[in-house]
Amino acid sequence: MPVFNHVKAALLSLLIFTPVTANTIKPGEHFKIEDPADISAEQAEKLYQTIISRMKSSYALADYPAAKYYQRWQRFNAEPYLSEGHGNRYLNNYGNRTASNYLSLQPGQQMAQGAILAKDSFTAKKDGGLLPGALFLMEKLESGGKPEYGDWRYVMVLPDGAVLGDSEGANAEAMLFCHGCHIAAQSTDYLFLLPEPK
Numbered sequence: 001m002p003v004f005n006h007v008k009a010a011l012l013s014l015l016i017f018t019p020v021t022a023n024t025i026k027p028g029e030h031f032k033i034e035d036p037a038d039i040s041a042e043q044a045e046k047l048y049q050t051i052i053s054r055m056k057s058s059y060a061l062a063d064y065p066a067a068k069y070y071q072r073w074q075r076f077n078a079e080p081y082l083s084e085g086h087g088n089r090y091l092n093n094y095g096n097r098t099a100s101n102y103l104s105l106q107p108g109q110q111m112a113q114g115a116i117l118a119k120d121s122f123t124a125k126k127d128g129g130l131l132p133g134a135l136f137l138m139e140k141l142e143s144g145g146k147p148e149y150g151d152w153r154y155v156m157v158l159p160d161g162a163v164l165g166d167s168e169g170a171n172a173e174a175m176l177f178c179h180g181c182h183i184a185a186q187s188t189d190y191l192f193l194l195p196e197p198k
């Protein structure tokens with residue numbers, strides 16, 4: 001339904017430009033949490049387990065299948081880790097079966113078509129606040145499918161299940177900044193992979 005899509009796109013851009021919540025997201029920059037809680041990896045994992053099912057049911061509202069199923073996939077990290085690139089949130093990394101070489105990917109290698117990586121996020125603040133964050137997805141397209149994006153599709157789902165943007169669908173231009181940053185990881189197929197353990 002083109003009219004519906006049009007309205008949805010307009011609403012989504014409103015979402016981007018209007019400060020609706022404390023977590024205002026503008027294209028080209030990630031909102032950074034200023035006061036991430038100073039907690040251990042074990043504590044972060046405990047917090048994650050308390051909100052994981054809430055995150056699952058919210059993301060599942062998105063019109064993108066991987067947002068519904070990613071929690072059944074392989075999880076590449078044992079405990080949530082703090083991200084600088086994704087706004088000082090705690091992150092978890094999952095991949096579908098086609099993405100199973102994620103952990104062993106070497107410079108010069110590429111992921112196979114159909115590989116999907118899903119990274120969910122949450123915020124743990126010093127005042128004890130615990131908030132689900134956005135879900136970030138990358139899907140490997142067919143070879144030559146989107147050369148300017150390294151043949152990746154970028155999708156971002158907000159914590160309430162709204163798709164903020166899909167580089168192959170609605171609000172595609174809002175996803176330009178994803179690849180603009182991921183291009184720095186060109187040698188490993190635009191993937192930053194997991195951070196080195198500290």
Ligand code: HEC
Pocket residue numbers: 030082083084085086091093117118119136137138154155156175177178179181182190191192193194195
């Ligand atoms: C400011 C830079 C930056 C931007 C913008 C950015 N990312 Fe990332 N992304 C990273 C970094 C750095 C990592 C590695 C983990 C971390 O520290 O955040 C990463 C990891 C990921 C991963 C896990 C796969 C991997 O190893 O790279 C996915 C999926 C992802 N980002 C999706 C997205 C999507 C979708 C967008 C746009 C909505 C986006 N990213 C925008 C920097 C960025």
